[in-house]
Amino acid sequence: MSTVATPSSRAQKRQGSYWLYLVPLVAGFLAVVGAPFAMNVYISLFHWKGGQAPLRWAGLENYATLLTDDTFWRSFQNSIYMIVAITVIPTIIGILLAALLFDYLGRRYGDKAIAMLRTTYYLPQILPIAVAGFIWSTILNTQQGSLNMMLKGIGVQSPPDWLGDPNIAIYSVMLMLVWLQIGYPVVIFMAALQRVDPELYEAAELDGAGWWRRFQAITIPQIRPEIFVVVLTATIAALKVFAPILILTGGGPENSTVVPSYYAYRNFFELSRVGYGSTIATVMSVVIFVVAAGMLGWQHRENRKEHR
Known part of the structure; x- marks a missing residue:
């Protein structure tokens, strides 16, 4: 006696097959993230x-030491500066530049000029970090750096030691x-503005809204x-920043630029304190993880509010 598959059973089979596509993702996550993190813990x-040095059980001693480690807390404090430099300032400037390029300069000079400007802004992103570090170490050099040479040219007798002064x-x-x-934000926001209906800007302009008002209400x-x-x-990325510190300052002077990732590297490879x-x-x-989960949770709540 043959049985006929019902629509619900066929749907369940299809839904079950979808999970098979997650197997490579899960396996990759476990191999690249899960297993190394577990070993690190x-x-x-x-x-x-x-x-070949022997392992000596410490329990939670390393964590207790970390709580009273002034250098770690200094590095954690410097992470706030990294967030300001990598997230806050570029995002604000990026929004303004993208809106200016899209809603103002694009109308006056056309798409080719805007594409050239967008490429110019993005150029530092594609430079190898070693090249970028060399450029800026040359710019900020105390004796022959271009920045200090310019300051001397306008009458500053003792320009700052940009990378050598702890302050x-x-x-x-x-x-x-x-x-x-x-x-990075300029390119992302420019791409996002491409999907905005141009009629919104046109209607707002006809109603007498200036650039700043259109920026607030539409962009x-x-x-x-x-x-x-x-x-x-x-x-x-700001919480993980490492290479710029390694190349420019090595965490100095006097640990004034040390960040957690560089401090961990120093303990791993320079101080032989792997644990x-x-x-x-x-x-x-x-x-x-907590920061990312908190931000994703906040975004999810905001989306639910908007759809109510």
Whole structure:
């Protein structure tokens, strides 16, 4: 006696087959993220100098040490500066530039001019970080740097030591990071504005709305999802920043520019405190996860409010 598959059973089979497409994703996640993170947590529970050195059980001692480590808290504080330089300032400037290019300059000079400007803003993003670091180390050089030469040219007798003064080194690094990051939000927001109905701008202009009013009432609300994506990804990148610090300052002078990722690297490879370096990496991984989950949760609540 043959049985006939009902529509509901066929739908269940199709739905079950969809999960098979997640298998490669899950396997890749476990291999690239899950297993290394679990190993990192395991190592953080030991004192280990690396290599063939023996593992000595530490329990939560490394975490207790971290809570009273002034250098770690200094690095954590510097992460706030990194967020300002990579997320806050570039996002604000990026929104303004994208709106200006799309709604004002694009009408006057055409698409080719805007494409050239957009490419110019994005150019630092495609430079190797080593090249960007060399450029900025040359610009900020105390003796022969182009910035100090310009300052001397306008009468400044003792220009700052941009990378050697503990009071201003972090701001010099921030300047480079803003320059590096500015093209990312500009390109994302320009792409987002392409999907905005031009009639909205035309109707607002006919009603007498100026550029700033159109920016507030149309541009910001229409590209809000892209703003969230930029803020989320840039914030995660800021909490993980490493290469610019390594190239420009090496965390100095006097730990004034050290960040958690570089501090973990220093403990791993310079101080041979692999267990403690794993502790720093574990804590920062949890911080990044909490920040990302919090931002995604907030975005989900905002979307639900909008659809009510």
